[in-house]
Amino acid sequence: MIIVPETSFSYNAHFSLSLPNITIDTFPTFLIGPNGSGKTTLLKILGGFFKVSPTVKVKWQGTLRETRPIYFAYMPAKPTYDANFTVRNYLMLSGNKRQLETIAKELELTKWLGRRMGTLSSGWLQRVFIARILLQDTPYVLMDEPTSFLDPEARKDLIESLSRHPERHFVISSHDLAFLSSFGKFVIGLRDGNVVFRGSTRDFFERGIEDVFVTGYIM
Amino acid sequence: MALLLLLYVITFFVSLSWGQVKVSLIWPTQEELTLLYYRLNRFVTASIVGAVLSCTALTLQTVTRNYLVDSGLLGVNSGAVLGKVLSMFLKVGPSQLFALAGSMVALIATFTLGSLGGSDILRLVVAGVVVNSVLSSAISLISLYLYTSAASVLSWTLGHIRTVSTSELIIMVVSLVLCFVLVSRSKQLDILTLSKEEAMSLGVNYRSEVFFLIAVSALAGSLVSSIFGVFSFVGVAAPNMARRIVSGGHLKLFLFSSIIGALLMAVSDVIARTSVAGIEIPTGLVVSFAGAVFYLYFFWSMSRDYSS
Numbered sequence: 001m002i003i004v005p006e007t008s009f010s011y012n013a014h015f016s017l018s019l020p021n022i023t024i025d026t027f028p029t030f031l032i033g034p035n036g037s038g039k040t041t042l043l044k045i046l047g048g049f050f051k052v053s054p055t056v057k058v059k060w061q062g063t064l065r066e067t068r069p070i071y072f073a074y075m076p077a078k079p080t081y082d083a084n085f086t087v088r089n090y091l092m093l094s095g096n097k098r099q100l101e102t103i104a105k106e107l108e109l110t111k112w113l114g115r116r117m118g119t120l121s122s123g124w125l126q127r128v129f130i131a132r133i134l135l136q137d138t139p140y141v142l143m144d145e146p147t148s149f150l151d152p153e154a155r156k157d158l159i160e161s162l163s164r165h166p167e168r169h170f171v172i173s174s175h176d177l178a179f180l181s182s183f184g185k186f187v188i189g190l191r192d193g194n195v196v197f198r199g200s201t202r203d204f205f206e207r208g209i210e211d212v213f214v215t216g217y218i219m
Numbered sequence: 220m221a222l223l224l225l226l227y228v229i230t231f232f233v234s235l236s237w238g239q240v241k242v243s244l245i246w247p248t249q250e251e252l253t254l255l256y257y258r259l260n261r262f263v264t265a266s267i268v269g270a271v272l273s274c275t276a277l278t279l280q281t282v283t284r285n286y287l288v289d290s291g292l293l294g295v296n297s298g299a300v301l302g303k304v305l306s307m308f309l310k311v312g313p314s315q316l317f318a319l320a321g322s323m324v325a326l327i328a329t330f331t332l333g334s335l336g337g338s339d340i341l342r343l344v345v346a347g348v349v350v351n352s353v354l355s356s357a358i359s360l361i362s363l364y365l366y367t368s369a370a371s372v373l374s375w376t377l378g379h380i381r382t383v384s385t386s387e388l389i390i391m392v393v394s395l396v397l398c399f400v401l402v403s404r405s406k407q408l409d410i411l412t413l414s415k416e417e418a419m420s421l422g423v424n425y426r427s428e429v430f431f432l433i434a435v436s437a438l439a440g441s442l443v444s445s446i447f448g449v450f451s452f453v454g455v456a457a458p459n460m461a462r463r464i465v466s467g468g469h470l471k472l473f474l475f476s477s478i479i480g481a482l483l484m485a486v487s488d489v490i491a492r493t494s495v496a497g498i499e500i501p502t503g504l505v506v507s508f509a510g511a512v513f514y515l516y517f518f519w520s521m522s523r524d525y526s527s
Contacts, residue, residue: 079413080412085412
């Protein structure tokens with residue numbers, strides 16, 4: 001459970017995000033909105049990368065605590081990596097040697113473990129990023145636009161991999177409505193730095209979509 | 220690895236026996252023993268300088284995510300040169316102390332400028348560029364108008380390996396210890412190849428870790444350049460060659476870069492001492508030239524199986 005207080009956050013004169021009280025208790029939760037609506041900012045506030053006051057609270061080992069980055073696995077929109085690392089080196093950064101073989105097998109990465117990151121195609125890289133996130137030993141996972149560079153088939157693979165881990169609490173920022181409809185359970189809709197919708201995925205498609213995106217949005 | 224070590228051992232024997240005078244390593248005379256001591260001193264000095272410059276450059280390359288930077292990034296080299304030039308101009312010494320003070324001032328100036336209006340790596344790097352540029356113009360000004368021998372200033376900017384006194388040796392050991400501090404942060408450096416948020420979620424205190432690493436490596440680099448002057452290129456070349464040979468973590472990269480750096484520097488020093496009879500070429504000049512040629516060959520020969 002993640003509890004967001006009523007607060008606001010601004011970078012500079014150009015962008016501010018105002019938040020009402022939100023309790024995120026159903027996962028996967030999707031942060032949906034057009035570009036520049038504040039999805040990534042909210043994601044970083046949830047993870048404690050950006051500080052707000054009063055602070056975001058996270059349920060961690062049974063008690064509610066002030067949020068901290070180490071409670072989350074975070075996947076940025078464009079992960080950075082050292083091209084010279086092998087896939088195994090990269091995955092080991094999560095510090096989870098025990099699970100490595102299992103997760104690699106699950107994502108069909110076993111034969112790629114010895115390859116250097118710089119030699120992988122973008123589709124395989126994406127799998128490696130997902131594998132690292134899954135290997136990080138935290139219940140909460142934040143993902144920023146994980147489908148933005150994927151073709152429909154790769155997106156299907158991604159959804160399958162994530163679905164194999166119902167024990168993880170995913171919070172995903174996206175504007176990919178097909179992704180939302182097949183994986184999301186709870187939606188926070190953002191527009192111009194305001195939360196304009198909160199509810200289930202079904203409610204979002206029935207009545208929330210036009211508040212978030214311009215009228216006449218074609219899926 | 221074995222090949223590198225073999226090359227290094229060969230260089231060790233070559234550097235002892237070659238010189239303006241050939242020395243037999245078996246049954247040397249008393250005179251030859253003295254000469255051997257000096258050559259050993261130089262070999263060790265060159266190796267330490269090469270290793271320190273490689274380790275500091277590797278750290279800064281990872282932290283700034285730019286494979287083309289070295290320990291001069293934050294202005295410590297121009298600071299050292301300015302200190303040295305000032306000490307020559309004012310005719311006070313010891314010049315090493317002035318050079319060290321100069322590079323410290325440059326480092327402090329860079330950190331101060333870099334923390335104005337927020338602190339992030341880009342600000343720090345830009346501040347380093349600014350400090351470098353200002354100090355370079357000061358150096359040029361002094362060497363053009365105030366100090367008569369521009370040649371000696373030029374020669375200082377090239378970097379000379381020479382035999383060192385005990386106190387200088389202590390400074391070098393300090394810079395080596397600083398490098399071990401960097402090596403001990405290998406795990407953190409590995410994580411810093413990820414994005415800032417990922418590093419933070421893996422428990423790295425991003426800001427303080429990065430500033431600590433930058434400060435330690437700039438300090439180690441400034442200790443070296445305050446004694447020996449500026450060596451360009453070796454810091455850029457060694458870690459990049461290491462990356463071609465090994466993949467993965469910084470522990471391995473530190474090991475390979477420092478061996479390659481030490482090797483490059485030791486070989487260059489032998490060439491510098493022996494290639495022209497009667498005079499000694501600055502080692503910094505040889506290392507820039509030989510290093511660049513070797514680097515080019517290296518990249519051409521290995522470019523097939525690796526691209527990024």
